[in-house]
Amino acid sequence: MVRRTAWGTYTRITNALRQRITAGTYAPGTRLPSEAALCAEFSVARNTVRRALSVLQDEGLITVRPGLGRFIQDDATRPRTPSEQIAANLRHQIQTGRFQPGEALPSEARLSERYAVSRSTARAALIALEAAGLVTCVHGKGRYVRQDVPR
The missing domain is CATH 1.10.10.10 (Winged helix-like DNA-binding domain superfamily/Winged helix DNA-binding domain)
Structure with a gap:
C-alpha cells in the first residue's frame, strides 16, 4: 500500500521541529527521535521526514553523527537571537x-x-x-x- 502525503507536509513537520528546538523542548546536544518515531508521530512516509530533517540540517539546527543519529546543535555554536x-x-x-x-x-x-x-x-x-x-x-x-x- 502506497501512502500519500499532502503537498508541503514536510514544511509543517519542519516548522514543528524547529519550534521544539528553539523553545528548548529538545535540549542542545540531545538526540532527535528516530526517523521511524517521527514517521509514526506525524503519520507520514520516511522520505517526508527525511526532507524535513534535511531542511533543519541545512539551517544548522541539527547535525548528523553517522551511526548515532541526528543531534540538536550545541548552545556554544548556536545563535542566540x-x-x-x-x-x-x-x-x-x-x-x-x-x-x-x-x-x-x-x-x-x-x-x-x-x-x-x-x-x-x-x-x-x-x-x-x-x-x-x-x-x-x-x-x-x-x-x-x-x-x-x-x-
Whole structure:
C-alpha cells in the first residue's frame, strides 16, 4: 500500500521541529527521535521526514553523527537571537553552495514568514550578512550573494 502525503507536509513537520528546538523542548546536544518515531508521530512516509530533517540540517539546527543519529546543535555554536539564527542559517546555505554567487536571497517578507518573525528581525539578519561581506544589496531589487564569496 502506497501512502500519500499532502503537498508541503514536510514544511509543517519542519516548522514543528524547529519550534521544539528553539523553545528548548529538545535540549542542545540531545538526540532527535528516530526517523521511524517521527514517521509514526506525524503519520507520514520516511522520505517526508527525511526532507524535513534535511531542511533543519541545512539551517544548522541539527547535525548528523553517522551511526548515532541526528543531534540538536550545541548552545556554544548556536545563535542566540532570532536574527542571529536566520543569519547563521543563510550563512550556512551560502557556504555550502545552496545559494550560488549572484543568486538572490529570499526577501524580508519571505524570511519573516518562514521563520515566524517580524520583518525588522529578518532585515537585521540580512544586514548582518551584508556586514560580513557575504551579501550585497541592490536598492529596489533585493539582496544577492556576492560573486567573491569564498567557499
